[in-house]
Every structure is written in C-alpha cells, then in structure tokens.
Amino acid sequence: MATFDYAEMQAVAHELIEEFGQSGQSGTIKRTTPPDPIFGGDPVVTSYPAKLVPMTYDQRYIDGTNILTSDRQIYISSLGLAIVPQVGDIATAGGVDFHIVNADPNNYDGVTNVVFIVQGRIAG
Numbered sequence: 001m002a003t004f005d006y007a008e009m010q011a012v013a014h015e016l017i018e019e020f021g022q023s024g025q026s027g028t029i030k031r032t033t034p035p036d037p038i039f040g041g042d043p044v045v046t047s048y049p050a051k052l053v054p055m056t057y058d059q060r061y062i063d064g065t066n067i068l069t070s071d072r073q074i075y076i077s078s079l080g081l082a083i084v085p086q087v088g089d090i091a092t093a094g095g096v097d098f099h100i101v102n103a104d105p106n107n108y109d110g111v112t113n114v115v116f117i118v119q120g121r122i123a124g
Contacts, residue, residue, distance in 0.1 A: 021053035078113035
C-alpha cells in the first residue's frame with residue numbers, strides 16, 4: 001500500500017499560493033516576544049517573510065461574532081517559513097496588518113505542515 005506524499009501536497013499548496021497570492025510579492029508574519037519577566041526590557045518584534053494569500057470568507061461562515069465581515073481567511077505557504085503562525089502573530093498582506101485570531105497548521109501526519117490557514121482580523 002502506497003503512503004500519501006504530504007511533501008508533494010506542500011509543494012502544490014506553495015505553487016497555488018504563489019500563483020494566486022500577493023502578485024509575486026511576499027507578505028510577512030510578525031511575532032512579538034514579550035520582555036523577560038525577571039530582567040524586563042522591551043518587547044522584540046521579529047518579521048518572517050512568507051508567501052500568503054488573504055481570501056474573503058464565504059458569506060455562510062460570517063456570523064458577526066466569531067467571524068466578522070472584515071475578517072480574512074489567510075493561506076500561508078509552509079514551505080520555507082521559519083515559524084508556525086499562531087494566535088497573537090500579525091500577518092501582513094498587501095500592506096494590511098491582520099491579527100491572527102485562529103490558526104490551523106494542516107499537519108496531517110504529525111511531521112509535514114502542508115499549509116497554514118489562519119483567520120486574520122484587521123489590526124487597527
């Protein structure tokens with residue numbers, strides 16, 4: 001019995017995001033590391049380049065509470081991304097900052113992140 005090739009699916013997802021994504025431009029995922037609890041200091045913001053595409057949610061999913069009309073479903077290529085996007089990160093797409101309020105790594109075999117699908121809410 002043949003095994004499913006998740007790395008191939010990861011490559012296909014990357015190609016689709018490149019084709020339909022940010023018109024050849026890269027977005028970013030920004031993560032803020034809080035200050036040290038003992039020594040203090042300033043929070044550190046680190047930006048990670050990412051290939052991504054924000055999509056409007058289908059109307060049937062918008063309930064006004066969990067998913068707002070202005071929220072976007074953001075597909076992020078996992079290929080070459082140094083982090084796993086998580087709640088609290090900020091995804092920048094087309095010059096717009098989106099707070100990540102929900103995240104799904106799409107990791108079916110426990111090894112390969114095929115694609116990251118996150119819910120982004122306009123930061124503002």
